[in-house]
Amino acid sequence: MLTRASSARRSAVAAAVAILFSTTALPTSAASDTVKVGVLQSLTGTMAISEVTVKNAELLAIDQINAKGGVLGKQIVPVVEDGASDPAMFAQKAQKLIQQDDVVTVFGGWTSASRKAMLPVFERFHALLWYPVQFEGNECSPDIMYSGAQPNQQILPALQWAEEKGYKSIFLLGSDYVFPRTANLILRKHIIHDGDTVAGEEYVPLGGTDFSAVISKIKLAKPEIVFNTLNGDSNVSFFKQMAAAGLPSSKLPVMSFSIAEQEAKAIGPSLLAGSYAAWNYFQSLPDPANKKFVAAYQAKYPGQPVDDPMAHGYLDVYAWAAAVKKAGTFDPAKVAKAASTLTLADVGLGETKFVNNLSLSQTAYVGELEPDGQFKILWSSKAPVAPIPYDPLSFPGKTCVH
Amino acid sequence: MTESTLVAGQVFNGISVASILLLAALGLALSFGLMRVINMAHGEMLMMGGYISYLATSLFGKEPGFFVGLLAAFIGTALFGALLEVTLIRRLYGRPLDTLLATWGVSLILQQAARSIFGPIGVEVTAPSWLAGSLAVGGTALTGFAIPAVRVFIIVLAALVLGGVAYVLTRTPIGLYVRAVHQNRAMAEALGTNTRLVDLAVFSLGTGIAGLAGAALALIAPVTPTVGQSYIVYAFLVVIVGGLGSLTGTLFAALLVGLFSALAQIFTSVSTSDVLLLVAVIAFIQFRPRGIVARSSRALEAEV
Numbered sequence: 150m151l152t153r154a155s156s157a158r159r160s161a162v163a164a165a166v167a168i169l170f171s172t173t174a175l176p177t178s179a180a181s182d183t184v185k186v187g188v189l190q191s192l193t194g195t196m197a198i199s200e201v202t203v204k205n206a207e208l209l210a211i212d213q214i215n216a217k218g219g220v221l222g223k224q225i226v227p228v229v230e231d232g233a234s235d236p237a238m239f240a241q242k243a244q245k246l247i248q249q250d251d252v253v254t255v256f257g258g259w260t261s262a263s264r265k266a267m268l269p270v271f272e273r274f275h276a277l278l279w280y281p282v283q284f285e286g287n288e289c290s291p292d293i294m295y296s297g298a299q300p301n302q303q304i305l306p307a308l309q310w311a312e313e314k315g316y317k318s319i320f321l322l323g324s325d326y327v328f329p330r331t332a333n334l335i336l337r338k339h340i341i342h343d344g345d346t347v348a349g350e351e352y353v354p355l356g357g358t359d360f361s362a363v364i365s366k367i368k369l370a371k372p373e374i375v376f377n378t379l380n381g382d383s384n385v386s387f388f389k390q391m392a393a394a395g396l397p398s399s400k401l402p403v404m405s406f407s408i409a410e411q412e413a414k415a416i417g418p419s420l421l422a423g424s425y426a427a428w429n430y431f432q433s434l435p436d437p438a439n440k441k442f443v444a445a446y447q448a449k450y451p452g453q454p455v456d457d458p459m460a461h462g463y464l465d466v467y468a469w470a471a472a473v474k475k476a477g478t479f480d481p482a483k484v485a486k487a488a489s490t491l492t493l494a495d496v497g498l499g500e501t502k503f504v505n506n507l508s509l510s511q512t513a514y515v516g517e518l519e520p521d522g523q524f525k526i527l528w529s530s531k532a533p534v535a536p537i538p539y540d541p542l543s544f545p546g547k548t549c550v551h
Numbered sequence: 552m553t554e555s556t557l558v559a560g561q562v563f564n565g566i567s568v569a570s571i572l573l574l575a576a577l578g579l580a581l582s583f584g585l586m587r588v589i590n591m592a593h594g595e596m597l598m599m600g601g602y603i604s605y606l607a608t609s610l611f612g613k614e615p616g617f618f619v620g621l622l623a624a625f626i627g628t629a630l631f632g633a634l635l636e637v638t639l640i641r642r643l644y645g646r647p648l649d650t651l652l653a654t655w656g657v658s659l660i661l662q663q664a665a666r667s668i669f670g671p672i673g674v675e676v677t678a679p680s681w682l683a684g685s686l687a688v689g690g691t692a693l694t695g696f697a698i699p700a701v702r703v704f705i706i707v708l709a710a711l712v713l714g715g716v717a718y719v720l721t722r723t724p725i726g727l728y729v730r731a732v733h734q735n736r737a738m739a740e741a742l743g744t745n746t747r748l749v750d751l752a753v754f755s756l757g758t759g760i761a762g763l764a765g766a767a768l769a770l771i772a773p774v775t776p777t778v779g780q781s782y783i784v785y786a787f788l789v790v791i792v793g794g795l796g797s798l799t800g801t802l803f804a805a806l807l808v809g810l811f812s813a814l815a816q817i818f819t820s821v822s823t824s825d826v827l828l829l830v831a832v833i834a835f836i837q838f839r840p841r842g843i844v845a846r847s848s849r850a851l852e853a854e855v
Binding site for chain 2: 195197198325351352353354356357358359361362363365366368369382385386389390392393394395396414415416417419420
């Protein structure tokens with residue numbers, strides 16, 4: 150009797166549980182028409198100036214794909230999180246997106262510090278991060294898609310351009326943190342290897358405003374061109390003080406690696422006019438797909454410029470959607486694999502392709518900044534440049550194969 | 552450019568940096584020395600001056616706008632300083648740690664206000680054309696050593712401000728009151744000096760000078776919501792090395808810090824010279840904890 154009663158009770162519990170499950174199953178089956186992705190950029194703090202626009206571009210791509218029916222018949226629902234310009238916050242929010250929100254992939258990050266902080270999280274959960282910004286290379290994670298340029302796709306093409314133009318003596322100037330230090334390490338190896346001279350190498354603390362000594366040293370070294378990896382506001386002081394010291398860009402050319410259309414607008418295009426920049430995308434690219442992208446973005450954000458990291462954020466979403474379609478699943482490992490078999494030619498950057506090291510093969514450009522804040526394209530690599538995460542001259546013996 | 556012109560150039564640059572430091576630190580030295588108020592929002596007074604200069608140049612054009620901006624920056628930030636003194640600082644006298652915390656809060660509020668009003672992206676102040684040039688010494692601009700007109704202007708401005716403050720403090724009745732309060736607050740009060748008014752005047756003058764400095768520095772540096780942060784640490788260094796509330800000390804400290812970093816930068820990078828500077832300052836205050844000019848102020852001694 151007793152056992153029978155308890156078994157009856159147990160079956161009642163089981164039935165209740167079954168009912169609960171079936172009722173909770175109802176909304177999930179309705180929700181299965183959607184799929185969640187994470188968008189993780191700094192919406193506050195010092196990096197917000199740059200990252201908010203990347204977030205906008207990523208959301209634009211999601212909207213456009215949704216308007217065309219989504220992926221695998223599902224509408225994409227972006228879960229936007231704020232990394233707050235703080236690497237620890239990026240790691241925390243990445244984990245939240247993966248564990249709590251159950252997103253199938255994450256688009257985001259800007260600074261190398263934020264990427265380094267998120268990397269262990271993505272590797273632990275085998276989730277997939279799409280990283281849109283040019284960086285110093287030297288990293289090879291199976292769980293990150295690096296669409297921003299590797300050093301051999303931005304810095305070294307700029308060196309090639311400078312050498313073709315006949316500049317033989319190069320001064321390296323940067324803010325004092327990981328990207329300029331690594332970029333200049335690689336540049337120095339290549340400059341010496343090519344038989345040219347490094348006229349000098351100087352670093353200024355992030356946010357530094359006094360360049361008087363640096364300018365004196367530049368004058369002493371008499372370089373033919375300056376390669377500039379200064380970040381943010383320091384550029385305002387540098388260019389103003391160069392002009393005041395009688396060295397505007399027209400007298401001593403400057404090639405910048407961290408000044409795109411957004412930064413040019415912030416710093417003041419009139420101050421920078423005539424200086425050069427190397428990127429893999431310019432708003433002024435004549436590509437018809439780019440014209441469409443710029444028009445769509447400016448329809449939403451009138452008068453706002455579009456730049457390289459934004460274009461990469463936009464491309465990342467399209468690349469993910471195409472890879473999901475190809476793989477027929479949202480499984481991160483399969484999506485990453487499928488992505489490296491696809492060629493993307495219609496998102497504005499010309500012909501691009503993720504290769505087996507999960508970085509993007511893409512064309513390199515050199516542009517000259519005009520007073521209206523747009524770049525006149527002076528040079529491009531003849532074909533897309535294959536990404537090399539570990540520069541063989543600077544880091545011999547290291548390769549990246551998954 | 553040769554090695555010797557580099558050294559000559561760096562001496563000039565050191566004096567130029569010293570003039571910037573002097574402008575940034577003078578107001579701080581005044582209020583810190585007289586009232587022992589650690590004004591963490593001092594950098595934001597510079598920032599405010601920069602934005603006022605931007606508003607003036609966009610309203611009145613480059614030429615008159617710049618001078619209107621200098622004047623408006625001085626008056627505007629002085630008035631803001633007065634408001635700050637009456638509403639906040641006055642209520643926290645004798646509690647240096649509390650003023651530190653409260654003014655830090657003010658600093659954050661002002662940064663966010665600038666961000667909300669002018670946007671997170673900086674604004675541009677362009678120099679009048681006669682300030683944009685430079686004077687080449689010993690060769691052309693590329694080979695020789697150039698003295699930028701704008702740096703000469705800032706040196707002259709710093710000298711004028713220093714002279715003006717020195718004149719006010721030593722030659723005018725207001726200065727007499729200020730010195731009296733500085734030497735012995737209780738006694739001055741007992742003799743009928745309105746110390747609250749003196750404090751108010753000195754604090755406003757200090758913030759006004761910071762605003763003026765901000766308007767001038769907008770010519771060579773960015774104007775952004777956070778620009779004040781890049782000056783405040785050096786300004787405090789100068790005040791500490793110079794000795795509390797001493798004009799002569801502040802002048803010498805600014806020259807010392809400016810020339811030290813400029814000359815160190817001949818041999819090392821900017822980052823390393825910053826480290827060397829901080830090490831030198833730490834060593835210096837071990838031996839002279841009260842700065843270059845240790846004032847025998849009873850008011851200070853009573854508290855130390």
